[in-house]
Amino acid sequence: MEDCGALLATERYGSGESWHYIAKDGAMESRRDGREDESRGNSFWGLMKSVFLPQGYPESVSGDYLQYQFWDTVQAFSSSLSGTLATQASLRGVGVGNQEATVAAATVTWLLRDGTSMLGRIVFAWLKGNKLDSEAKKWRLFADILNDVAMFMEILAPFFPAWFTLIACTSGLFKAVVGVAGGATRAALTVHQARRDNMADISAKDGSQETLVNLAGLLVSLILIPLVTDNPALTISLFFLFTALHLFANYKAVRSVVMETLNEERLSIALRRFLHDGRVLTPMEANRQEPVFLEFRKTLPIKLGVRLQEVVQSPEELRLALMRKDAPFLLGITNGCVRVCLAAHAHTRDEIRATCQAIWLSHVSSPSRQREGLSQMVHESYKLMDTAFDAFHKGLQAAGWDVTRTLLDWDEWRLEWKPKIR
Structure with a gap:
């Protein structure tokens, strides 16, 4: 029977892998426990885990992390596609593709929209900033619903040229609220998910996940844009489809959060x-x-x-x-x-x-x-x-x-x- 040697020590990398140190023939050998999953970084899934999940996952995060991130990824993908349709409508509304439109008029519309958004951010943070920690789930879902309303207004705006500037400013105001509420509640949920004071790592990996999702949305958008150009019926139909998926995923995401505070x-x-x-x-x-x-x-x-x-x-x-x-x-x-x-x-x-x-x-x-x-x-x-x-x-x-x-x-x-x- 082969001499396996004397076990000197055992070490683990979280729950990902385990190694044994063996004394054999006067030397120390390291052996990986074959019952564990593939070594970190030595397989495709190991690489994806190290790139997109916080260090020490799953021990370093809350138990609801994976379920929340799954639904958050779905909602981000659908929101990216809806945003593409809304952006196309906004560009058409300010005159892109219209020879009669002037650069000055488009610039003024864009500046008014941005100015309204800036004021909206300040006022909303003043009025509701203290509620975003205690009611993070509610404001997270509210922000995503309001974001869908804002994008729908952007899609409809080109059909009402006389009211385009007002609609664009209102949409910008709504998106300003979305930016404050969404960002603040994301921070509150990150504090909940962090189990090793690793808020920065979780936030960074969340950004990586969102960037990957937006990249996938960009690729799909390249296919959609030629199909929806000059086809308002298809644009609105796809928007409602993506919006329904977006709202459902957001509801499932906030429902999956289990806060102990x-x-x-x-x-x-x-x-x-x-x-x-x-x-x-x-x-x-x-x-x-x-x-x-x-x-x-x-x-x-x-x-x-x-x-x-x-x-x-x-x-x-x-x-x-x-x-x-x-x-x-x-x-x-x-x-x-x-x-x-x-x-x-x-x-x-x-x-x-x-x-x-x-x-x-x-x-x-x-x-x-x-x-x-x-x-x-x-x-x-x-x-x-x-x-x-x-x-x-x-x-x-x-x-x-x-x-x-x-x-x-x-x-x-x-x-x-x-x-x-x-």
Whole structure:
């Protein structure tokens, strides 16, 4: 029987390959474990993996990475084809191919469109920038829907020459919103996917994947352009086909994301289930129930981290509020909104509890209940959390939630108050 030698050491490259070091005949030999996949870089698929996937994949990324990237690739390909059709229409609209069109007129139209886009970026980032982290899935999907609307407007614009400039500017404004929302939510999802502080590597490989997809889209577009030129019916038909694929892929992409950090929606889903039957949902279960479309609230809105004067208006109200519970936050219902004022020394656990109370109040504050007295409802919320929150918080940890940080939409106001106000 052949002497295999004495095993000295074993090393692995992530989950990709394994090597054994053997002492034999006074020398050390290295042998690759034959049960593993082909060596990294020694096969076509190994090369593709090293070029387009983050180092250390799959251990270095979240479990939902591959499924999300698959659907993200599909949506990017379909969006590339739709963009080709929209670009052709825009060029035709500014006069490309029209001998009567002037360079000056086309330049003015393009400058107006770019100027509108720049202003749109600034205004949207000012109004909604703080929502893009806490509601990344919703704004990611919204951005792609709005992008399809903008491209459809570009395709229709040449049929309305008198309104072309207005349509082009509106389309540019929509695309500016898409640029801000899409880029910001992509960054938020990258933070979620990174498991080894490798956000830059994941972002770079995502860029490589997108570039490859756009290259494939470019090649297909070279075939499409001669077919759709001067054929509006075919252009619109193909656009709707690509748009349907784009929206479906985007929906599947955001649905595949399983975030372990709590935002208001996921916390609300988990809390309602816990109060119903005492069971804490896992991140997978709660993410499946999380809505991914922007919607009008049917409950009282919640504002977290507000100023003291938005919760209480007199020293007596403040004294009564502090007597209800020795907690690092104050909570009240004013002007049809649940508002929470947070202490400067509050921790993440306190933020989660305060939000839980606000969520409960938001869902039970029907007009009939409000007639019973807002202060009584607030008092009930404190009593409920006194008995239920500790078990709920421990359940969140046991179920796999990351409770060391949150994506709750807190504003920056913080308050310091004396332990007792007489």
